[in-house]
Amino acid sequence: MSYQDVKRRLDAGEIVVIDGGTGTELQRRGAQMDPSAWCGPASLDNSELLTQVHLDYINAGADVITANTFASSRLMLTPAGYADRVEEINRVAVEAALRARDLATLTSPGRKIAVAGSLSHMVPVAVGTAKVDQDRLPSSDELANAFGELANILKDSGVDHIMLEMMYEPNRVPIALNAALATGLPVWFGMSARRATDGRVISFDQHQEI
Template sequence: MGKQMPETATTFLTHFLQHSGGYGVLDGGFATELERLGADLNDPLWSAKCLLTSPHLVRRVHLDYLDAGANIISTASYQATIQGFEAKGFSRDESENLLRKSVQIAIEARDIYLERCTKDSWDFTETGAGSRRPILIAASIGSYGAYLADGSEYSGEYGDSVTLETLKDFHRRRVQILANAGADLIAFETIPNKLEAQAYAELLDEEGIEIPAWFSFNSKDGINVVSGDSISDCASIADASKQVVAVGINCTPPRYIHGLILSIREVTDKPIVVYPNSGESYDGVTKRWLKSDGMIGEDFVSYVRKWKEAGASLFGGCCRTTPNTIRGIAKALSSKTF
């Protein structure tokens, strides 16, 4: 989709949803798909390691999700930070170029996908009009806790020494680079606390970021974000930012999503984005996925109607979800009986 669509942040997502049938389909788990394809992500850089070692696998995952019906794909930059790359011995210029590379790979995948679309593919309207569904690229930005790789992205406990200014200084150059790399929007993901949401909102304003953004938070109780901060308070920060065009939840068990949508809807009229994990829980210390209340792989598709009725309009998956998950969501949403 590139720069073909909108105009202003306030109309950007409205126009996208109008051109997409009233809903958007995000991709699913990224790092877990890279691992399934053989990538070794046992590294502080996690999925960003593949920008160095296996860019072809990054492109392959993007294409697999596009084939499954996604029309929003996220870049492999969730764990990609200038500080993280420099700790690996890369120069500042090299680190910044790796951030840009994450967007370039996603753009390449979109171009490849659109080029090979045919009139008989899912990507054309059932009326035979032959108009392609728009595809957006979201530049992914993980939290400060994701960079630390100590599990704090799942607790929001950064300690008293980490202030609002600490977080703004940490994220500033990364936001600048990704905002100017060719993506359609920025996805601030797995935000664990109110402080980091405020840091992002202030950065968008201070840096005059022109492309839209969304904020998505994570929760482990279905009531608050993982730090214990109120989801309503966090969503209100997103609502107050003119550059934030959607707010929602990611990396959270599916069973909590409905209630969180209702809480978010109380404080904002902006589109709501939901992309839960598989229903398992992640132990950030042992780096292992664990059963959640005895369940593994909750059935996403059975939840989608309920989420849509509650007010969500952008749907996808997070950790441990697959192209098959996204295919099921896309088919359900496109069904005339849905």
């Protein structure tokens, strides 16, 4: 399913169904999560399980499935010891999604499924917390390089579009967005927010009042 198929349906006012969480579903099914990079490295040893997760979402009605690349930028993989496997990890993740699409079309030739490459602005957090590790906070150049690298790997691996997921940090958002747009692929932008106790809509990050 090319992105034009998705756009045509959206322009016509039709409903397009997106899958659920990929990393969280991998974790729920028993895949080992990395303490530093969460679900990022899991693609390496769980490609068959990952394909099954995607296939189950398709069978449940998803028109768009999302590659397990949410936490696999160089920023996340380097502290986990995978600096030399960034491209491999992301290609394996995309291949698992593409394989699921191929399997689905074998049994349902009329199904048209789009594969999105996930790109988040996730950065290393302090061990045992959900707070950004200020000692390892990347510079703007490091962010741009890492996001740009991942976006290009996703494009080269064959995704139909890039899905920016859980965007909420105002300094990192435009860097991630520019990296995605620079690929020339269609980009979906997903924001995350929450309500403060006084009813205001603020940053999803519970440690910031933005």
